[in-house]
Amino acid sequence: MTFWKLFARNRGAVVGLGILVLIAVMAATASLFFPADPFSLAGKPMSPPGENGFLLGSDSLGRDVAAGIAHGAKTSLLIGLLATLVAVGIGIVMGALAGYYGGPIDNLLMRVTEMFQTIPSFIFAILLVAIMKPSIESIVIAIAVVSWPAVARLVRGEFLSLRNREFVQACHTLGMSDVRIMLGEILPNCLSPVIVIGSLMVATAILIESGLAFLGLGDPNIMSWGFQIGAGRTLLRSAWWVCTFPGIAILLTVLAINLVGEGINDALNPRLRERT
């Protein structure tokens, strides 16, 4: 069966993918539908949804919540994807080296990984953002730095089990170089769990970003869902829409990504293949 057919068997995953595509399209076309700067003071402040020409209402400065969500989608997805890419990158390198070589290298790298794991991750992220000044880059770096250990452990585990597999040993007997074995032979075989964990990490990254923004550590120049929530949280009781719609956007996205992740997991998991 093709991957797609396996994936499509999970109805939730298809729905998730649909939502995700919608959000991506929204992010891509934000400037078409909302050509103005999402920060611009577009009209009467605190307009409820549907009034004064605001589909989803406006915030305390009269900024369009809908425009913010559309433009913020780009940021949030970007942060999620970038942070995940970086984390997965670091994680793969560390995990691959540790798992492949084992012994003292493994020991050393795993101690380093553990070190990063013993530091409370959210505080660590806050620390990094505070040191580097709140900006998209620093947020991405911070999220990546606290997320990679999970990937490293996973990849290490896969490498540990794969490195003694016969096909890898066959490559050794052919005299293949270590780098080639790692990249060309082992890595492709452990990509599926990495893809699964990566997909979930995108969701977590979006959540971390919103948490940082809640604590006032977002990039003040860039519209993101986290920013909207952070800016709107004091209005929660007086203008529920300011914070609720971006919250729903996050919820839907995270939900969608999780569903897709689960779908990928099911599709890639040979054990589940036989089951409905």
Next chain:
Amino acid sequence: QEAGGTLVYIVQPEPPSLASFLSTSGPIGLVAPKIYEGLFDYDNDLKIVPALAESYEVSADGKTVTFTLRQGVTWHDGAPFTSADVAFSVMEVLKQVHPRGPNSFREVTSIDTPDEHTAVFNLANPAPYMLRALSSYESPMVPKHLLEGTDLRNSDLATSPVGTGPYKFVEWKKGQYIRLDKNEAYWQDGMPYLDRLVGRFIPDASTRTAAMENGEVMYGAYGAIPNIDAVRLRDTDGFSVTTDGYSMINPMALIEFNTTKPPFDNPAVRKAVSLAIDREFLIENIWFGYGKPATSALSSNFAAVGLYKEGMPNYPKNADVAGAIALLDAAGIMPDANGVRATATLDLIPYGEDWRRAGEYMKQALAEIGIAIELRYEDVPTWLKRIYADYDFDFNVNYFYQLSDPVLGVHRHYGTDQIRQGTHFVNSSRYSNPELDALLAAGAQEADATKRAEIYGQVQEILAEDMPVANLFEMQFLTVYNDKLKEHATSAMGAYGSFDRAWVEQ
């Protein structure tokens, strides 16, 4: 009134210590004045109310001030309060380690203590403003017998204060609350009415509001309850909002420009910024109606003492975009192909969400006149270092207390002598104008009210033209309280007062 009961109020953020003789930090002010007292208190009309001093007398030449101290006052540990404590507090403590003390008492050369209840301040020059700086918040009287010979900056009193005030310190649970109990031996008979004061720390603004609504706390000042919620609570039964109790601090929101580098080295650009900002928009939409557009370098509250001058140019209520553009055009600052005349980074003061909103608004507003802005938000230490130590900024939104006299709260922005690298909240614009310096020096010593008004009139005119600092609006801090709480705002110090007369309806 009814005696008894506990008042739980919001103290936010948690104070770093309770050493009000070392620090004027706001949260300390919310707690320490309940424990320590000053020589005077002030009522809502800024009239002097006797406290530890029953009366005072100023000599004809203004160079001697004699205070008659109250009898029968004891420290919380039982020791008697005497003139030695006053002399020690002013000469050894406030003048030495208090942030504003050296300024408030700079003319005091010595203090004589002819008897236990008389303190004679000898001044080098008349210092009329000094009498406005004797509240427990500004100048607390501290126990000599506990502090003398100790390291003031490392004193046990910082975490377990001993004063003469209506409440005694009992316990400070870090991260949770400070508990003060009634001082049974307080010199005012029958007071305080409350059995206990508990100052609670609640980091999240929305939660503070919820706790207020829920009745878990009854009092929150200095923006503890965000304005938006205050507005809502104001219209809710059982809660009230007041702006009383802030007249001594006179807060002013403003922009500090870095006058040493482009684009803000050019007064025209600074004025254009002042013109382009809609002060009413800020007040209406970010502070929800609380505040008054600034109209001068001095707060209009100084009108009461005659120092405020009306009709200064360049402080419009609503944005004057055309005027701003005309100014820039005249100064030869022309837009490029994208309509950008100048670019700058605006640093946001990290003291709350409102300031971020203000920055976001200003970014939009200044875009209208072709000034493209990047916002920068950093945490407190980074920000302080950038603005006051490294001078590495273009302009920043900020707010200052103008206090009860321009000498105390306004001079620090403008004097050449106030360009003190590494010192916070002074002249970071690095504006230097000999003419103004002379006026400020004269204003500080002038005892004659009309002459003084004239001097400050000139000061305001110069500043309206040079605009090293653009005042935005006179802030109105809000106190939100449960209607069951009575008589909490009898002092001009408001939340920084002693709560001696406060009581709770059971």
Next chain:
Amino acid sequence: MTRLLDITDLHVALPPESQRPYAVEALNLHLEPNEILCVVGESGSGKSLTARAVMGLLPKPRVRIAKGSVNFLGEDLAKVSEERLRAIRGSQISMIFQEPMTALNPVMTIGTQIDEVFRFHEKMPGRERRARALQLLTDVQLPDPEQTLKAYPHELSGGQRQRAMIAMALALDPKILIADEPTTALDVTTQAQVLKLIKQMQASHGTGVLFITHDFGVVADIADRVAVMQNGLLVETGTTDQVLRRPEHPYTKALIGAVPDLVPRAARPRSGATVLRVKNLQKTYRSGGGLFGGKGRVVHAANDVTFDLARGETLGIVGESGSGKSTVARCIVRLNDAEAGEILLGDTDLRPLGRAAMRPHRSKIQMVFQDPFASLNPRTRIGKIIAQGPMMYGASADEAKRKTNELLEIVGLDARAYDRFPHEFSGGQRQRIGIARALALEPQILVADEPVSALDVSIQAQILRLLDEIRDRMNLSMVFITHDLRVAAQVCDRIAVMQRGKVVEIGPTATMFSDPKQPYTQELLAAVPGKDWFSAEDMARVHAT
């Protein structure tokens, strides 16, 4: 005599997307008391599902009985309630599985697991249950039954676990015992013991046994009757003698014909040139014990191993599981580092060479791995798997491709295989690919570590033939590791017998079989299942019919 079990017209349906609609189709089979019925057939022929259908343990709802009846003493097990089935399972019909490790719950003691059988079927006070359990463990000849009751599965060896399973299955004196490949995971000597035990227990309890296997040797040893399955169909059934000696169905014939003969084939003359000399090889595994000491386990997996290999010769290494065969092989191809000894390839000692220094010698010694699937990267196309070797040693892409196609032809695969992935091939085909990969570097020596033990007998025979051919054609020397003495007899010129890391005996194959010197060798030979059956004459007769 009444039949214990009567299966009529049984159809086990598979889920829609499977390769055939029924796993088991129109099966008619019966079992009498006190008899052992062996069900044989290649992998996937439906043996296990038949057994599970009887037990009511089909993975419902995807796999279910579509038609037919399973009559057990007058009850149709295909129709009775789950409740009733549960009552029958374990007490009337019980079952033993192939994998003794995974078939036992790893976190429960053997005692508890045996106890469950009593608890769920009979009201018995705890003390009595315990006594019965102890008795059972004694019956299946487990050492120290008291201790074993308290042991967890991982604390027992494979053979012991399988005995515990048997004890559990026989706890309530069931009328029927179903054994699904109960010895496949065990080494020969242990297998022989377990088989003996089953037979004994069956005889003393009068149980009817449905024994599933694909090993004709095992069948020959224990079966009263045999049923042969292919693709879900029952193709032949009869007494053991009938089926083994006079098979009727071509499939049965093919299967029996593929069973290697235990009589060694004629040894070829040894050429003089020695290509590989292994001297005093030592390899010790240490496990456990951390940074701060603590006692670890020490295994001398290769202990003073010495042998040599002549050009064109095949040296077999045999021995039971864990005797160190693989370790020696891995040390020779330098997948493991031996700590002492010499591995002389020509005049070079390979043992001390580092990774880089070893690289130029790699191409001279190649390896064929046991598991054809595990040894091929599932994400790489066949062409690339074979071609990447030559390309690494400097061949151009075209050259490598030509060579690959040539090799595919040699191993009997057509050129279309080039662009396909491993999972698109059958086990035998995959093993051919593995061989082609090893040959692509034109090695002098081929080390084959159990290259056929993961394969069905018929495919096994093909691969062995292929290896033979290639060896002759290329004058290869081969180290051939196996635990199957039948295979060894057909492939090897000389045999080395290993036990606990030591080579206990080495010599020409024929001598080994006819005149084993060491007791261990004798023991191994005695354990070969069905050794009285498949003699050369028998085979000839089978092929003749």
Next chain:
Amino acid sequence: MRYVVKRLLQAIPIVLAIVVLNFFLLQLAEGDAVDVLAGEAGSATPEYMAELRAKFGLDKPLPVQLAVYLKNVVMFDLGYSFRHDMPVSQLILDRLVPTLLLMVATITLAVGFGILLGLVAAMGLNTWRDTAISIFALITYATPLFWVGLMLIVVFSLNLRWFPTSGMENFAMFYEGWDRVKDIAHHLVLPTVTLSLFYLALYTRLMRASMLEQAGQDYVTTARAKGVTENRIMFVHVLRNALLPVVTMAGVQVGALIGGSVIVESVFAWPGLGMLAFEALFSRDLNLLLGIFLLSALLVVAVNLVVDIIYSSLDPRIEVN
């Protein structure tokens, strides 16, 4: 016991490395404790600030500061918090109890309910129950924590008046003895529920997957073949095996909890270490922050140890030694 000591010894280098790493990391942050103190105090002269720096030892070269700190740590002295004017150990100790309360309550709730829900979902695979649980888990996971927290306050504190909004105790009353325990428990409910909802999702999913995985194992078939009832198979055979990954996960999570609860502590004014660390960072209270990291590292080490011991009691294949 020897094993425990050994594990703790092994942790020492990691913990020290963490200290060093964080020490240098924090140096990268602009400004120091003195800037903050001075900023809070109002105006302060550079001389005064220099004096303070000298007093705090911040004027010494970095390696010296580090050496001093390390020396103190080795002697179990976490130093002094200049901002709070208190020994760091005392500050941390004060916050440790609330932190542990919240952590233990959260983990218990999350793991307990997660296991339960995962079990229910796995047993009713692909039924409406399974779907409902999965959706619930996903939604709780995907909703930002602070939003959940604020909403719980609005609903349960303001509208229903069931629980207090914030804090750990009723500060108007200062209950004693048993009443105090009840009072604290009352205050603990909302923060625990908020924080657990997030983790609940993880455990539910993990448990479900683990149950399904185990349910397909051979030993389950064996148990069925013995005639064991389905309930016993699920609760005795499968459950214990399925718990193993959940236990591992819980161990990993405890470390994250200290930091992960910053938001919850902030929303509910819970006096935990997360908030303390957060404030320490923004006031450049280096000693305090390092102390918290150190404690968190020790906590993680200790918890992992406990988890390993639990693990070995659940899984006889693993021996602690």
